[in-house]
Amino acid sequence: MKRSTLNRIGLFFVALVIVSPVILFFLWMISLSLKYEIDNGAYPPILIPDRFAWTNYVNVFQENNFFLYFWNSILVTGAATLLALLIGVPAGYGIARLKAEKSAVVIMIARMTPGLSFLIPLFLLFQWLNLLGTLWPQIIIHLVVTVPIVVWIMIGYFETTPMELEEAASIDGATPWQVFRLVALPIARPGIVVAFILSVIFSWNNFVFGIVLASRETRTLPVAVYNMLSFEQVSWGPLAAAALIVTLPVLVLTMFAQRQIIAGLTAGAVK
């Protein structure tokens, strides 16, 4: 018994070593964001400064308009995710029930296609439609990311939910829409949660669409943070603070929804 306890403690320390690059990275990120320029430029580097530069965070919001970009990110991610759920959940249901899994190949190929090859034609389209300068181009193009995720996860989910209840309901005279809304949808709620979370994360993190389609007023957070690089004379404190602000919502979501994220990411994989 004693030996197995020792073993477990040994394993714990090995695991700690494996996780340490992650811990050190995030610690350093926090440290950079809380130091004044003098401390960030010090050699040897300082992990915990004598005085914390909370002004870095204030600076990001006040001088770099981050309230606006935060709001843009919420609008783009929110709209792209809701639209994707609205059309993707029924589609996943339909494909699963039609046993048309082969049509999921389109979604696989969409996943393989480099984002840039969607960007050129859609950029021209948005230009013709005179939509550039609004958030619509970004919301629409984020559907390229969010719709395949939602459909993919929902196909997998609806394939595993039992048909018997649905059959019973339709024998009772329920229309296909009623069967879907009142029987299939409530059972699939955990799947929808997974699809929602992954869709939010991938849309929030997206960078490539924004750098082309966003103007000064319509930047999302990843683009805004990247722009600080060229805009400012690269002061590390505010830059690290901005980076942390961008990624914090996603990290918090990851912490609380770890189980769903893992389920969602490996669901498609293990097939």
Next chain:
Amino acid sequence: MASVSIEDTAAKATKGRSKPQRLATNYWPFVIPALIVIAAVIVFPWVFTLWMSVNKWTLGQSQSFVGWDNYVRLATDARFWESLWHTVLYTVLSVVGPLIFGTLAALIFDANFPLRGFLRGIFVMPMMATPVAVALVWTMMFHPQLGVLNYLLSFVGIGPQEWIYNQTSVIPSLVLVEVWQWTPLVMLIVLGGLASVPREPYESAEIDGANAWQKFRYLTLPMISPFLMIAVIIRGIDAIKSFDIIYAMTQGGPGTASETINIYLYNTAFSYYDIGYGSAMAVVFFIIIVALSFILLMMRQRTKWTDAEGH
């Protein structure tokens, strides 16, 4: 729900029994909205890219049909071939690295130890973190004079490196970030594989006196190989398309030392506004990715473990 009388239900049930196909609901209305959206934002761009690729088309100027010219130009473009080589190098390293570390991590996390769930939770964070934010912090850590990495290296007696600021070390340095970010995904996939590995073979191997390495090499590895294959496919497709990290950290530099096809494609289309040529590049790039996926999927078919097939 609509209330239906018992006789009605009974009648339908009997009818249903006599004709089992009666329940064939029309599911197409559920799929059509998604089909429309997919046609608009995914299929239309594919087709339009093909059309642009056979045109001489610079943004803001009139376009003209030129047939294969863009493709011919691509075949003789030294910068394209260089970027192809960078892409291959970057992709191979970004697959192999996470594969090795991810498998190792999975073997550890498959065991039982205190705070396992918590540590795994932390370990998974990089792959969900915003790539641009991650890239910026790594850029600061790579700084030759003030970066924390050179400071850490000085403890183990290694001299300062130039990391992303040097033509020879830039790709390995970018891959380091990629490995840091995507090792967790491989770990999760392999962990799923390890969970499905049966116990019995290990017990008999122990009786036969096999050591830990032999057990891994001859039992674990063959049994998790289908999962490793899946990890290779997913990682390969993502790594070959990698954009955010490279663009945010080096924009393909110094010079063109880290310019992959995706970055060259971006520069062609959105820095030089040569969208005709960029589209041809996108088409070729797409073909390369599909070919690669196809080869990997074929390999997977061959390594498929009989038990996994039943799934």
